Amino acid sequence: MTVQEELSQVQVLLKMEQQEDLEQYKLKSAKSPIAERKKMGLCWYPITITKTEIGFGGKTVVEIERQGGRDQLHLFQTGKAASIFTNSHNDQGHNNFQLNGVIMTLKRNKLTLATNKEDLPDWIYEGKLGIDLTFDEMSYKEMEFALKKTIETEGTKLAHLRDVLYGAQPASFKANLPFRPIPQLNDSQNEAVKNIEAAKDVAIIHGPPGTGKTTTLVQAVLRTLETEKRLLVCAPSNTAVDLLTEKIAEQGVNVIRIGHPSRVSEMLLQHTLDAQIMNHRDYKHLKLLRRNAEEYKGMAFQHKRKFGWEEREQRRLLKEESKMMLQEADEIERYITDDLLSRVQVITCTLVGSANRVIRHLTYDTVFIDEAAQALEPGCWIPVTRASRVVLAGDHFQLPPTVKSEKAERLGLSKTLFEKCIARQPDVAVMLKTQYRMHHQIMNFSNRQFYGGELQAHESVHFSDLHHFNPAFTEGFAVEYVDTAGCGYNEQAFSETSSVANPEEADLLIKHLQILLEQFPANEAENGMENPLKIGIISPYRAQINYLKDEIEQILQLQELVTKKLLSIGTVDSFQGQERDIIYISMVRSNDRGEIGFLADIRRMNVGMTRARKKLVIIGDSATLTYDPFYKEFVEYTEDIGAYKSAWEFISE
Numbered sequence: 001m002t003v004q005e006e007l008s009q010v011q012v013l014l015k016m017e018q019q020e021d022l023e024q025y026k027l028k029s030a031k032s033p034i035a036e037r038k039k040m041g042l043c044w045y046p047i048t049i050t051k052t053e054i055g056f057g058g059k060t061v062v063e064i065e066r067q068g069g070r071d072q073l074h075l076f077q078t079g080k081a082a083s084i085f086t087n088s089h090n091d092q093g094h095n096n097f098q099l100n101g102v103i104m105t106l107k108r109n110k111l112t113l114a115t116n117k118e119d120l121p122d123w124i125y126e127g128k129l130g131i132d133l134t135f136d137e138m139s140y141k142e143m144e145f146a147l148k149k150t151i152e153t154e155g156t157k158l159a160h161l162r163d164v165l166y167g168a169q170p171a172s173f174k175a176n177l178p179f180r181p182i183p184q185l186n187d188s189q190n191e192a193v194k195n196i197e198a199a200k201d202v203a204i205i206h207g208p209p210g211t212g213k214t215t216t217l218v219q220a221v222l223r224t225l226e227t228e229k230r231l232l233v234c235a236p237s238n239t240a241v242d243l244l245t246e247k248i249a250e251q252g253v254n255v256i257r258i259g260h261p262s263r264v265s266e267m268l269l270q271h272t273l274d275a276q277i278m279n280h281r282d283y284k285h286l287k288l289l290r291r292n293a294e295e296y297k298g299m300a301f302q303h304k305r306k307f308g309w310e311e312r313e314q315r316r317l318l319k320e321e322s323k324m325m326l327q328e329a330d331e332i333e334r335y336i337t338d339d340l341l342s343r344v345q346v347i348t349c350t351l352v353g354s355a356n357r358v359i360r361h362l363t364y365d366t367v368f369i370d371e372a373a374q375a376l377e378p379g380c381w382i383p384v385t386r387a388s389r390v391v392l393a394g395d396h397f398q399l400p401p402t403v404k405s406e407k408a409e410r411l412g413l414s415k416t417l418f419e420k421c422i423a424r425q426p427d428v429a430v431m432l433k434t435q436y437r438m439h440h441q442i443m444n445f446s447n448r449q450f451y452g453g454e455l456q457a458h459e460s461v462h463f464s465d466l467h468h469f470n471p472a473f474t475e476g477f478a479v480e481y482v483d484t485a486g487c488g489y490n491e492q493a494f495s496e497t498s499s500v501a502n503p504e505e506a507d508l509l510i511k512h513l514q515i516l517l518e519q520f521p522a523n524e525a526e527n528g529m530e531n532p533l534k535i536g537i538i539s540p541y542r543a544q545i546n547y548l549k550d551e552i553e554q555i556l557q558l559q560e561l562v563t564k565k566l567l568s569i570g571t572v573d574s575f576q577g578q579e580r581d582i583i584y585i586s587m588v589r590s591n592d593r594g595e596i597g598f599l600a601d602i603r604r605m606n607v608g609m610t611r612a613r614k615k616l617v618i619i620g621d622s623a624t625l626t627y628d629p630f631y632k633e634f635v636e637y638t639e640d641i642g643a644y645k646s647a648w649e650f651i652s653e
C-alpha cells in the first residue's frame, strides 16, 4: 500500500467515526425531551440572557446565566458548539428557531456564546429559553481538510514530512551539531533535546510515566526559540494546552493561547488573544467604534409613530453609518491581531485550534505536539500541514485516543500518528529513562512489560515507600497483590449497563484500606509528615466504582478523606496524567470462564498501575486473571518480590 492509499483509508475511517458520533449525538440529544437532555448534561434550561455585545465581524455575543438546575453537572466546554432555543417553538432541531454559536467563556452558571448572527432573532423574546450542546461538525471538517491536503500534495515540504512520518523516506539529522547540555535536565532528557535540535524533519520524545516529558518539552521549546522566531505548541486536550501555556509563560516567553482556556485562571486568561487585544494601545479606539455602531443601530431601529420617506432615508443612513463603523472596528482588530502575532514567540492551542480563523494562514518552522499518543491521527495533520518540522511527545504504552465507532476502531482509527512513526522510524525517538514518581518495585513490572527494562527510578523515589509515615515501620511494602482466588467472590453482571461489579472484592478493598490507614494515617496532623497522603481507588468497571462510592459514603473516616480530596475513586481515564501516594486497583473479574473483558486492555492497566508513588495494592482473582499472560506475569512478579498475599489473611482478621 502506498502512503497515499494508507491515508485514504484513514479518511474512510474518519467518515465512519463522524457518522457514529452524529448518530450517538442524535440518539442522546435531539430526540430527548428537555428534562432528559438536562440530565445528560447536554442542555441548560431555563436560561436568561444577561448581556449582549458586538464581537468580531459584527456578530452578536450573548452572555447567558442558567436559572434551573444550577450547579447541575454538565458537559459544556469552551470552544464547543451550542445553540439557543425557545420552548415556545418546541419543534426541536428546526433551524428557524435556533441561534447557533461557539462557547467562548464558561464559569459555573454563566457562559458567553459567540453567535453567527448580527442581530438577535425575534423569537428570542418569546417563551423560556434554553441552550443545547450541538454536534461539533467543525472539528471533523478541519480534520478532513487537513487529510485531503496531505494526501494530494506533491513535491512540497508537507509531502516530504508525510513520507518521513509514515516511514517511506528516511528522516535526516544535522551532523555533528555542537550541543550545550541544559543543567536542569538529566542525561536522557538532554539527549531528547539534542535530538530535537538536530532533527531536520521529525523528532519524538517518548516519555514513560513520571519521566518529565513536559519539563523536557518546555526546555526544547526554549532552545528552539534561540534560532527560530515563532513556534506552535499544541496538544489534543484543552487541559494539556493550558498546562503547557502556563509552563512556557513561567519561563518568560511571550506566548499567546488561542482559543479559550477552560479553567478560568487569571494566570492563563492574560495569555489569551482576547485579553492581549484588550491590553493593546489601540484597543480604546476599537471599543469606541463598536459602542457608537451599536448606538447608531439602536437609533435606526427606534420606534417611530410616523414613518414616511424621510424617516426611512434617515434609518438607511444610520444603518449604513453603523455598518461602516463595524467594518472599521474589524479592520483595527485585524491589525492589532497581526501586530500581536508578529511579535509572539509561542502560539499554543489545541490541534483543531491551529486552524482557528486568526492563525490558520500562519506557517511555522517547528510544530510541537504534546500528548501525541492520545490524539487521533487526522487531528495531528491539522497542525502538521502548517509545519516545516514536527516534534511529537507522548507514550504509546498509555491511553490511546477514544474512538466512538467500534468498526473504525477495529479497522485502526485508534492507531496514532505517533505510534506509526515510532514503529517505522525508531531512530527519530529518544526515550526518557529516569522517572521521578514511583518506588522502584511499583515501576519494575511496567518497566519490564513495556519499556524494555530501560527505566530507572530516580534516587529521590527509588526507596520511597510508606515507612516514613510511621517510624514504627522499617518497610512500607510498596506493592501488594491480594489474591481472592478460592474466596468465592463472584462477579455480578448488570445486564442493562453491561457493567460488572464484585461487591465482596470491594468490601475487602475497603477493609484493607482501613487497616492501612491505622498504620499510616493520611492526615498530616497524625502522620507527622509535611503533606497528607493522597489515595486513589481505580476500577475498570463503572458498576464497581458506584458500589465503592456508596459504601465509602457510609464510613465516616473515609468520607472525610473524600471531602478533603485526599481520597478519590474512578476509572483509569479519570486519573490520567495524575499521581497518588497510594493506588488501589479493584480488578472485579472473577468467573470460571477466564473472561477478563476490559482488563485485556493492558495499556489502560499500565496507566492505572503507574499512577502510584509509594504504594500499589491490586486486588483480584488470580484463577480468572492468569488466563491472560500479562496478569500471569504480574502474579509471578509479586511472588518474586514477596508482595503476594492471599485474601484469607484479611478475612480471618
Ligand SMILES: Nc1ncnc2c1ncn2[C@@H]1O[C@H](COP(=O)(O)OP(=O)(O)OP(=O)(O)O)[C@@H](O)[C@H]1O
Pocket: 184, 185, 186, 189, 207, 208, 209, 210, 211, 212, 213, 214, 215, 216, 436, 577, 578
Ligand atoms: N531533570 C529533573 N530533575 C528533577 N526533577 C525532575 C526532572 N525532570 C522532571 N522532574 C520532576 O518529575 C515530575 C514529573 O515531571 P513532568 O510534569 O515534566 O512529567 P511528565 O513526564 O510530563 O509527567 P507524565 O509522565 O505524568 O506525563 C515533576 O515533579 C518534575 O519536577
